[in-house]
Amino acid sequence: MKHATAAAKFVANDERSHWHDKALWFIRSKRDRMAHSVPEWELLRDTAAAVKAHTMTHLAELLEQFEENATKLGATVHWAKDAAEHNEIVHKLLREHDVKKLVKSKSMLTEECHLNPFLEKHGIEVTDTDLGEWLVQLRKEPPSHIVMPAIHIKKEEVGELFHRVLGTKEGASDPPYLAEAARTALRQKFMEADAGLTGVNFAIAETGGIVVCTNEGNADLGVSLPKLHIASMGIEKMIPKAEHLGVFLRLLARSATGQPITTYSSHFHGPRPDGELHIILVDNGRSNLLASEDFHRSLNCIRCGACMNTCPVYRRTGGHSYGTTVPGPIGSILAPSRDAEKHSTLPYACSLCGSCSDVCPVKIDLHSQLLTWRREIASLGYVSLDKSVPMKLASAVFRRPWLYRLAGRVARNVVPRMPRFMLYNPLNVWGRKRELPEFPRESFQQAYARRKQTSGKGE
Amino acid sequence: MSSRDTVLKAIRKSQREATPLPTMDQNWLTFDDPVEQFTTVLESVGGKCLQVSSRSEINDRLAEFPQFESANVRASTIEGLGLPTVSLDVIDDPHNVENVDFAVLAGEFVVAENGAVWVTDETLKHRVLHFITQHLALVVPSKNIVNNMHEAYNRLSFDGRRFGTFISGPSKTADIEQSLVIGAHGPRSHVVFLVDDDS
Numbered sequence: 001m002k003h004a005t006a007a008a009k010f011v012a013n014d015e016r017s018h019w020h021d022k023a024l025w026f027i028r029s030k031r032d033r034m035a036h037s038v039p040e041w042e043l044l045r046d047t048a049a050a051v052k053a054h055t056m057t058h059l060a061e062l063l064e065q066f067e068e069n070a071t072k073l074g075a076t077v078h079w080a081k082d083a084a085e086h087n088e089i090v091h092k093l094l095r096e097h098d099v100k101k102l103v104k105s106k107s108m109l110t111e112e113c114h115l116n117p118f119l120e121k122h123g124i125e126v127t128d129t130d131l132g133e134w135l136v137q138l139r140k141e142p143p144s145h146i147v148m149p150a151i152h153i154k155k156e157e158v159g160e161l162f163h164r165v166l167g168t169k170e171g172a173s174d175p176p177y178l179a180e181a182a183r184t185a186l187r188q189k190f191m192e193a194d195a196g197l198t199g200v201n202f203a204i205a206e207t208g209g210i211v212v213c214t215n216e217g218n219a220d221l222g223v224s225l226p227k228l229h230i231a232s233m234g235i236e237k238m239i240p241k242a243e244h245l246g247v248f249l250r251l252l253a254r255s256a257t258g259q260p261i262t263t264y265s266s267h268f269h270g271p272r273p274d275g276e277l278h279i280i281l282v283d284n285g286r287s288n289l290l291a292s293e294d295f296h297r298s299l300n301c302i303r304c305g306a307c308m309n310t311c312p313v314y315r316r317t318g319g320h321s322y323g324t325t326v327p328g329p330i331g332s333i334l335a336p337s338r339d340a341e342k343h344s345t346l347p348y349a350c351s352l353c354g355s356c357s358d359v360c361p362v363k364i365d366l367h368s369q370l371l372t373w374r375r376e377i378a379s380l381g382y383v384s385l386d387k388s389v390p391m392k393l394a395s396a397v398f399r400r401p402w403l404y405r406l407a408g409r410v411a412r413n414v415v416p417r418m419p420r421f422m423l424y425n426p427l428n429v430w431g432r433k434r435e436l437p438e439f440p441r442e443s444f445q446q447a448y449a450r451r452k453q454t455s456g457k458g459e
Numbered sequence: 460m461s462s463r464d465t466v467l468k469a470i471r472k473s474q475r476e477a478t479p480l481p482t483m484d485q486n487w488l489t490f491d492d493p494v495e496q497f498t499t500v501l502e503s504v505g506g507k508c509l510q511v512s513s514r515s516e517i518n519d520r521l522a523e524f525p526q527f528e529s530a531n532v533r534a535s536t537i538e539g540l541g542l543p544t545v546s547l548d549v550i551d552d553p554h555n556v557e558n559v560d561f562a563v564l565a566g567e568f569v570v571a572e573n574g575a576v577w578v579t580d581e582t583l584k585h586r587v588l589h590f591i592t593q594h595l596a597l598v599v600p601s602k603n604i605v606n607n608m609h610e611a612y613n614r615l616s617f618d619g620r621r622f623g624t625f626i627s628g629p630s631k632t633a634d635i636e637q638s639l640v641i642g643a644h645g646p647r648s649h650v651v652f653l654v655d656d657d658s
Contacts, residue, residue, distance in 0.1 A: 023636070023637055026637065027637070038488060039488060040485065040486075040487060040488060043485060046481075047481045047483075047485075050478065050479075050480070050481040051480065051481060053478045054477070054478050054479060054480045054481075056475070057475050057476065057477040057478055058477065059470050060467045060470040060471050063466075063467065063470070064467070073619070073620050074620060079461070079462040079463040079466055080462060081462045081465050081466055085462060129644070130634070131632045131634040131635070131643060132632075132634035135634065135635075148633075148634065148637075149634075150634050150635075151637075153635075153636075154636060155635050155636045155638070158635050158636075175635040175636060175638035175640050176638075176640050178635055179632055179634075179635060179640040179642075179643065180642075183642065183643065183644060186644060187557075187644065190644070191554060191557060204617070207617040207618075209617055215630070215631050215632060215633075215643065216630055216631070216632050216643035216644045216645070217590040217630040217643065217644045217645030217646075218643070218644050220586075220587070220589070220590040220624065220645075221587065221590045221591060221644055221645065224553060224585070224586050224587035224590060224591075225553050225554055225587055225591075235466065235470070240480060242612055242615065242617055243483045243609070243612045243613070244483070245608070245612055246483060246607070246608040246609040246611065246612045247483070247608075247609075249608050249625075250572075250573075250607070250608050257633070259504065259627075260500055260503075260504065260572065260573035260574060260627065261570075261573035261574075261575050261608075261625060261627050262627070263504070263626065263627055263628055263629070263630060263631055263645075264590075264624055264625070264626055264630075264645075265575070265624060265625040266622070266623075266624035267617070267621075267622070267623045267624060268622060269617050269619070269620055269621050269622070269623075270619075270620035270621070271620075272586070272622070273620075281466070283465075283466045283469065287466060287469035287470045287472070287473075288469070290470060290473045291469075291472055291473035296473070296475070
């Protein structure tokens with residue numbers, strides 16, 4: 001579906017669209033306060049960008065180094081070239097350990113791989129334990145944000161959902177009451193789980209360790225009770241050394257939610273003494289992206305979500321209008337890399353204001369890449385007729401000065417006299433939400449010539 | 460070809476010019492009074508910091524917390540502290556610490572810039588206790604404080620099997636309409652004792 005079509009549904013509810021906008025701007029403001037409280041913020045961003053740039057030019061060696069060190073610590077490293085292979089590996093591990101119930105902490109990678117429906121098909125009960133992620137799981141919908149998966153849901157809706165699922169009081173919408181009900185229900189899930197699966201925020205080549213960040217403590221609970229810990233990670237999560245975490249952990253939570261650090265930043269080096277740790281390294285299109293001269297920098301993303309929180313289009317249209325696992329500016333770069341035709345409208349869901357690039361903690365040039373994608377999509381022929389025909393017409397006019405002058409004259413004289421229904425006809429997509437400016441009586445050339453004449457007389 | 464080789468080969472296909480690693484040796488943020496900074500930040504994230512002159516003060520200070528007084532099950536890894544009601548050593552299955560109401564555990568050092576305490580499972584059989592207890596107190600020598608995360612990683616070495624985590628305040632969520640709720644899955648309260656004379 002086109003982004004604009006999906007977005008139209010969301011913005012049709014004006015009150016909700018504004019409520020969503022305000023909620024995200026609130027987080028953006030918290031991010032600003034945090035960023036401004038760190039005097040070396042720009043140095044941190046430069047350093048993070050440089051570490052990531054180095055990592056991406058040494059990725060194969062770093063992955064090999066990571067594998068070697070993680071294995072030494074007693075972890076088992078698996079490689080998956082695509083989503084299907086990742087899901088098979090997880091399922092095989094669960095089968096071998098006779099796992100019936102799995103608790104997961106938030107992992108955008110498993111969303112990308114559609115792991116939940118795959119495992120459920122095989123009779124495994126999967127519970128997403130991040131509260132926001134659990135909410136969207138219960139509502140049978142995808143997350144609408146990578147850090148705050150349920151940012152689009154109102155507390156009254158959570159109340160209704162919990163009343164139905166957990167038997168909380170009807171009409172209750174008090175967040176502490178609802179969160180307490182979730183705590184009780186999910187603790188049961190933690191206690192019953194046969195295995196825990198987490199994502200990975202950072203993997204350290206030098207030490208073979210992985211780092212997982214949460215505020216709720218759900219990742220740690222999920223993998224500290226059962227004996228089996230599966231960690232799924234995209235190959236781009238690699239960093240060379242532990243000391244680089246100093247930079248990334250200072251940036252991540254401040255950029256994401258305006259916190260000085262997440263409540264828990266857990267470093268797993270090998271399995272628990274009596275447990276098993278399996279780390280799955282997933283490519284699923286990442287090596288293709290790495291090869292792209294134009295878009296490889298989008299792999300540097302640390303998934304903080306700051307670009308979404310600041311994006312005027314994301315804030316008003318909601319994450320679901322993008323129709324991708326990762327929405328917002330970074331998602332609009334990543335998704336067309338997988339399927340340019342299917343996601344051809346996403347690079348246009350952007351005003352090119354550049355705010356995303358300004359807040360990105362690893363300095364990805366998001367808005368430039370979005371513009372580059374537009375060029376790419378045009379050359380692939382995926383631009384819709386309502387955009388390509390007017391562009392072709394404009395090009396024809398601009399290439400012929402006589403036609404340009406004629407068109408200008410006609411427009412100045414005819415358009416102001418045209419009745420509204422003719423101007424704002426169904427073909428005029430541009431005019432659906434916009435008003436034409438008032439037309440000047442003379443062209444710039446005419447005005448310039450007249451001005452020269454009058455000033456010439458004065459001399 | 461194995462998936463491993465396929466992936467590595469695909470990565471090696473893109474030959475971009477290598478860029479150097481930047482230095483981590485910079486003039487990073489420091490504080491005139493790191494303890495004060497730590498205390499302020501920890502409070503801002505829902506925790507509490509109490510500075511005490513010696514360990515012997517801690518039990519008295521704990522008694523001031525209603526959640527400590529009303530705790531039915533208490534656990535501690537520090538001798539003489541926290542009036543434990545269970546002995547952690549005899550528990551084999553981590554699931555069996557689920558009923559702990561108040562845990563007093565050791566932290567290695569604290570970070571002034573973000574209120575975090577570095578804890579490990581070195582002296583703790585069940586690392587889950589950090590996350591499963593209803594209330595948590597961490598005890599750290601007050602001299603073990605660093606300004607920022609760079610100093611923190613300079614202190615750490617990861618050479619061997621180990622679990623370690625930075626904990627900054629109690630467990631929390633803002634997933635319901637961005638309202639902050641303390642006590643998401645883990646501890647509902649979090650207090651850090653900085654001990655001046657830790658002998």
